[in-house]
Amino acid sequence: MKDPKANSDASNSSDKWWLSFYQDTPFITYLDTTHGEDHEDILNFLYNHCLLDRGKKQSISIFDQCCGIASIGLPLAKEGFKVYGADICPQFIQEAERRAEMLKLKDNLSLQLTDATVYLPPEKVDLTLNLYTSFGYADHQTNLKMLEKAHQSLKSEGIFLLDFPNFHLVLSHFRKYIVREIGPSDAPITVIREAQLSPLEGRLKQTWTFIDNDGKRTRQESSLAIYLPDRLLAMLKEVGFSKFTVFGDFKTAAAYQTDSPRLIIQARA
Template sequence: MRWYADDGLWSDFFETMFSRRRAEQAGELTAGSPLLDFPAGSAVLDLCCGPGLYLVPLARQGHKVTGVDLSPAMLERARERCAEAGAEVELVRADMLDYVAPGRFDVVLNLFTSFGYFDDPADNLRVLRNAHDSLAPGGTLLVDVLGKEVLAGWVGRPQVVHHEDAVVFQRDTILDDWTRLRTDWTLVRGDSARTATITSFVYSGAELRSLFESAGFTGVECFGDFDGSPYDNHARRLIVRGRRG
């Protein structure tokens, strides 16, 4: 089983990946980011939607929202979140490697470093091509990751995340000449421990821009944060946006 198909990983490390603060930030970004400002009534796909942190605020803005994820556990959490908020959202269980809805969406979002999961670089390009084909002409894809240039400033320093009843230890390691990242997690709760390893490709701004262009996108732009700032030495994220011509 590939790491991202392990439903237990998403459930066991849920508090670390999807904290309450992250949910609050999703609402703040959706309300205030110029990169997430779409015409009312847009058909929006959240690809790898997880527990639906962005689904509810997008739906509240009047968009027609679809969330796609491979994890049944995360989709169930998304379903509960949307039901509690009274948000009408379509949820689909599918692998982003295979999911294509030709010409259906005005916007495709892939947020919080949910890109680069596949060991074969051609598969990661295929994800972008699927997104391209799922967009209507003039539609926009937005991918949000931690770029190499951002990672270089802090990667390798062990991190500790404290929860009410558990502690998570995290260590990141760069692999294969700065092409891939491995993250090792250990969750300690009481007298038990759970470990997990995540691997993914990492991209520079230039590399991800080139990948977008190879997938057929035009007008590709790189940003350093959701405020639309440039991707430079002050960048906090690598956000790439491209359009289907």
């Protein structure tokens, strides 16, 4: 399921902080918890608003640009769509492959350990996804490259769906600390997220502390670009996208407002 060449792309990215972040923290448990909260809403949104026709699933291909543990790719592959997934984190790809093998989905799901700023699937696809704030962690030019690859991955008039924080809401209701518990009740993991705005850099910097049931602490830092809707739309236009529809959440598919939970942009190649 892996392309050996893809490993070289990932290894060339060793200077990127997220390689250590995702491998040195219990992030699979975190993803299972947080992704599970809106999993069905996202799938319903894709069927209702992204032209996923179950009657034509054999002819529809999908690229999950930063697939993580394939939370969305696995059910789409199980439904019968051809899904390509890429992620730079070996831990995520290994777990996604384990789950795909358990569900016997190897024929419909192709996973690559690679950098999404350089990778393209082996064929043009109908739908490319970038979900769960998987975009915006690099410098501006590298972020643009990821959007450019998304555009290049699509057939003419193909759909790109970008899911990003609504920074109008984040900034107006800024929360320095967020604490939550994840994992099973008999072995919970406490996650403490401390956020700091860096306005001169245009970044949201976060320190994540994971405390397991035995008191062991794992601490990592992350940095996310602060992009407001107009800036993201300009970036998407710059790499060739057009015909934009902007939503505010997956559950209701309501039009974007400044107080919407998310910023979800649908664009055409």
